[in-house]
Amino acid sequence: MDAFMFWFFGGCALLGAALVALMPKLVHSAFALVLSLLGVAGLYWTLGADFLGGVQLLVYVGGITILFIYGIMLTPRDATRWSFGSLVLPGVLVAVPVAVLMSVAWKGLEAALKPAAPVTSAPTTDAIGSALLMRDQYLIPFELSSLVLLAALVGSVYLARRRKGG
Amino acid sequence: MPLLAAEGVSHLGGYVFISSAMFVLGIFTMVTRRNAIYVLMGAELILNAAALNFVAFARHHGDGGGKSGALDGQMFAIFIIILAAAEAAVALGIVLQLYHHFPTIDVSKPDRLGD
Numbered sequence: 001m002d003a004f005m006f007w008f009f010g011g012c013a014l015l016g017a018a019l020v021a022l023m024p025k026l027v028h029s030a031f032a033l034v035l036s037l038l039g040v041a042g043l044y045w046t047l048g049a050d051f052l053g054g055v056q057l058l059v060y061v062g063g064i065t066i067l068f069i070y071g072i073m074l075t076p077r078d079a080t081r082w083s084f085g086s087l088v089l090p091g092v093l094v095a096v097p098v099a100v101l102m103s104v105a106w107k108g109l110e111a112a113l114k115p116a117a118p119v120t121s122a123p124t125t126d127a128i129g130s131a132l133l134m135r136d137q138y139l140i141p142f143e144l145s146s147l148v149l150l151a152a153l154v155g156s157v158y159l160a161r162r163r164k165g166g
Numbered sequence: 167m168p169l170l171a172a173e174g175v176s177h178l179g180g181y182v183f184i185s186s187a188m189f190v191l192g193i194f195t196m197v198t199r200r201n202a203i204y205v206l207m208g209a210e211l212i213l214n215a216a217a218l219n220f221v222a223f224a225r226h227h228g229d230g231g232g233k234s235g236a237l238d239g240q241m242f243a244i245f246i247i248i249l250a251a252a253e254a255a256v257a258l259g260i261v262l263q264l265y266h267h268f269p270t271i272d273v274s275k276p277d278r279l280g281d
Contacts, residue, residue: 006177010184013218017191017211026203033207036188040214043181044243047225052240059247064210064254071203071258075271091198095190102186110179113227127237128244138241145248152252159259162266 002046009042030068037061051125181222188215202261202271206254213250217243 016036023029037060044053132142192211195204224239261271268276 003177006180010180013184013214014187014191017188020207020211021191021195021198026201029204029207033210036211037214040188040218043184043218044221047181047221049221049225049240049243052221052243055244055247059251060210060214064251067254067258068203068207071206071261074262075203075265076269087198087200091194094197095194098193099186099190102189106179106182106186113178124237124240128240131237131241141245145245148252149248152256156255156259159256160262 005042005046009039009046011039012036013039013043015039026072027069030065030072033068034061034065037065048122049124051128178222178226181218185215185218185222188212188218200272200274202264202273203258205273206257206261209257210250210254213246217246220246 013036016032016034016039019032020029020036023032037056041053041056041061044050044056131137133139188211192208192215195208195211199205199208220239220242222239224237224242264276265271270276
């Protein structure tokens with residue numbers, strides 16, 4: 001059952017990512033991205049990260065995807081056509097060495113990893129909440145990230161507004 | 167009980183395989199497309215792959231050191247998601263502004279920053 005869940009969600013993530021890379025139309029790629037993000041949320045659940053899977057659903061599937069759809073709707077349609085041909089060879093030339101490099105790195109890492117028992121799972125929401133508010137753990141990054149979000153909010157509104165006579 | 171959590175099942179390699187495949191597909195998307203929105207989608211795939219790797223490694227090997235132990239990987243993933251949300255909003259604002267200045271969002275066309 002666990003293996004089935006892993007391969008089901010992993011297959012969703014991989015299929016979605018492949019469709020993002022290969023679909024000719026931008027909107028189709030956006031929906032393939034939704035499939036991929038859903039798969040990643042499921043993988044978080046199989047890893048015992050229940051809160052993180054929920055955050056992934058809310059922020060990525062519910063938020064960032066909507067931003068992308070708006071971005072697609074607000075830009076010209078002819079700019080979303082197939083723009084693939086001449087760049088496939090550079091793409092393969094970049095992607096294949098990266099894949100080879102990562103598999104070599106993983107072989108080395110796998111040999112060096114000590115076998116460890118997987119961490120036992122418990123509900124994580126409580127623990128994450130207290131870790132975020134502990135001064136010696138994640139309080140400063142937590143507060144800083146609220147500043148980053150505020151700056152990004154103001155900045156993106158400023159950037160995206162239509163300038164008069166501009 | 168956490169949803170679907172697998173006790174005692176160790177297949178870290180599978181998670182690493184999936185996240186590296188997503189990473190490579192994200193790089194492929196960023197390199198092969200000229201549309202700015204496609205480039206952003208490739209970046210999202212790469213960020214997701216990295217976050218998945220953090221969580222998988224913390225789940226399988228995160229029991230030593232650190233005050234919050236196995237939770238550290240999940241905290242990294244949460245901060246990745248926060249920054250990805252900020253990045254997507256700002257980048258799409260830039261794309262819209264790009265479209266107002268030049269009648270295109272082809273990333274190979276614009277050739278100046280100011281007016």
